Amino acid sequence: MPPQPAVLLVDDEPRSLEALVRTLEDDFTLFTAHSALEALDILAAESVQAIVADQRMPDMSGVDMLKLVRERHPQVVRIVLSGYTDNHDIIAAVNEAGIYQYLLKPWHPETLQLTLAGAVELFRLQEENELLNVELKSSTPWLKERVAHKRAQATENSAMARIVRTAGSPMDAACQLLTRVAPFDIAVLLEGESGVGKELLARALHYASTRKDHPFVAENCAALPEQLLESELFGHKRGAFTGAYQDHVGLFQRADRGTVFLDEIGETSPAFQAKLLRVLQEGEIRPVGSARAVKVDVRVVSATNRRLVELVAAGRFREDLYYRLSAFAVEVPPLRERAGDIVPIAQSLLAQLAPACHKPAARLAPATLARLSQYRWPGNVRELKNELQRLLVLSDGDELGPEHLSRQVLYGAGENESAELEFLGGVDGDLKTRLETLEKRIVHETMTRLRWNKTRAANELGLSRVGLRSKLTRYGLEQ
Known part of the structure; x- marks a missing residue:
């Protein structure tokens, strides 16, 4: 097995550093530093492929430190974490320092893992490129072109390979389509039920594209009211509205030369759709309260759990915007159509979730895996993740048995059966006692519904x- 890639984590806050370690320790060899000076000493002594640094540190800011890293160790891929969301100076400094990715706090574990995977892949390709440049100095032009094509193809495939699935999975078709479209600046629309992993696919698409060295930003369009959504995406000027105390750089501007992912695009208002259409047509944004337009170069990937074609037919979504967004539409299959993927996805999610619950050695019992595989998962991967969190919280040992699964998963119930199973699970006693309890309820319900007409009942x-009279007497229902 090849050695794990080495990553240096820098943060002066012990808890923040511990959270980074828990998220990344399974996939990377980690070095940690509590200050910029300590980090520079480690870089001088150790071979590191990527560095993740907090922006706010007492001795030196993260960006300033990464500028020094660029000068002394240019091959190391640089990532900065920051809690600032609208600071022009930081964004400019990030570009000046040649930073690979700029992640906002609170960071998401999957985002950080994918970003570092892309950083490590970039480091590998940089090393490979240096060797190839030496080897190909005397080679023929056609050989150079062939090697460059192979290298680009390997980068694209590595991003999609991180989508957890089994061989022959229905998800293969979606990944193959996204791999084909990744190198081209074409808008992509991901269609599928909530919780199927559309954002994960959008991130993989970004890292397989030519924009992979620039930011990927995401926004759930259904989570914000129209004015706040416009401000979040396009930015605003100070005083543009109540509460706008300073200028705010929108996601489109922060993602310049990168990718913007718009989730739940079907939930936006007609007014917002008109503004978004203009942005896509003109390639420029106008911050709220500003008289000046700003040019932006972004690739838009959108997603919806509704059929946009039906919304267009109903007059609730602009037809011209639909055609702009759906230049390349990809259907993402639900988890119930990917039964073979349930176990590997569950095990992958468990590896991510277990450290946060202080159970790094947690494993799923065979009986638990069987129950998970038999359930239809109407909530898709998101519901599966919630179920695993439940198991981690309720289980005492490292082996997660099926006894702590929710009733609908344990019994493989559909939505209509949940209430019935809840009642059955609450009936105490042996089989005879439970049957008598059920019989009493059936008799009582029948008599009440038929207004105590004993003949009909x-x-x-x-x-x-x-x-009937005997049962009424037996169960105390005669009166």
């Missing part, structure tokens, strides 16, 4: 009047 229940 006896006929419906298949009893004689004497038999």
